[in-house]
Amino acid sequence: MLGTVLLLLALAEPAFPSSASARRAEALKRLLEVFGMEDPPPPPAHFKQPPQYMVDLFNTVANADGVTKNPDILEGNTVRSFLDKTHGEKMRFLFVLSSVAKNEKILTAELHLFRLWPRVTDGPKRHHFCQVSVYQVLERSDLDAPGGKKLLAARLVSLQGSGWEVFAITEAVRDWTEDESSNQGLLVTVQGLGGSPLDPPPLQFASSQDHHESKKPMLVLFTDDGRRGASLPVAGFPDSQPQAPLPAELSVPRQARLRSTRSLDRLQPCQRHPLSVDFEEIGWSGWIISPRGYNAYHCKGSCPFPLGENMRPTNHATVQSIINALKLSEGVSSPCCVPDKLYSINLLYFDDDENVVLKQYDGMVAGSCGCH
Incomplete structure (x- = not known):
């Protein structure tokens, strides 16, 4: 019943402005606490x-x-989405995770890349697949050094058609949330079936700068903040x-x-x-x-x-x-x-950094x- 009273207070028009405005502010503050926030995020x-x-x-x-x-x-009670911040640097991606709360448990993290239609080549098409690898960048200045990058995911991707490709990168995101300074971004490579280099690569992914908003690279993070209850x-x-x-x-x-x-x-x-x-x-x-x-x-x-x-x-x-x-x-x-x-x-809402968040509230x- 407390929640009902607070909502009625928040929605009610103040009858006595001298005291009702303070009462309304207090009610809205308590309502924000129900939604796990101290202040409402500013509109984009x-x-x-x-x-x-x-x-x-x-x-x-x-x-x-x-x-x-x-x-x-939902695996947890929160899903966060982050857009790439590299501004179009090809095959390099950076996601700023400062809005992830310290008490959130990282359950699953996914890199979503939109596969563009393959390039038209003059020569014969000898392959129908290529190998796409996703690396966690450890040393931005020297990627080819022994400890310069760490493989997170790799698989064969079709060279026919277009659409979203999703790669699991949970291990890297857990590292980044534990130590924000370790976030050097991701590197994606496209190789032949035997790991041979392809120049130019026949497969490209949409970038954050050159393509439509609906195709931009995105990190999707599934977390749980421990607030789940009987609902x-x-x-x-x-x-x-x-x-x-x-x-x-x-x-x-x-x-x-x-x-x-x-x-x-x-x-x-x-x-x-x-x-x-x-x-x-x-x-x-x-x-x-x-x-x-x-x-x-x-x-x-x-x-x-x-x-x-x-x-x-x-x-x-x-x-x-x-x-x-x-x-x-x-x-x-x-x-x-x-x-x-x-x-x-x-x-479904915009957080303080204008990232889109889906959050579930019990009871x-x-x-x-x-x-x-």
């Missing part, structure tokens, strides 16, 4: 198109509201239970209406009600890509004796309800209407309500 200085891979991944993991629909896709997938997500309409009371004074509403709430059975969270209204739409908002839902209503199965009571709530009804013990209240299923949501949506 210029319009940026997020990598299609990250958009597709978000749509695979979550529904339109960001609620998790496939919990088995359920959206499968079987119940439809919203409509709230019973209230009688028109426009002529009744505000305090009387509030008292009347509270009385009606006590008469209504425990059920789930909508609670819309609009990121644009909060002021976060500049850095959040998807979703634009979501329905957190909240639980409201009474838990009267006797508790039926439709109230989804725990055994403890049933006993408490009996004790309360029979007045067997002084000071024992009736059970409370609270969420008994919680679902996670996913945010953000009330899936159903019960008497506890």
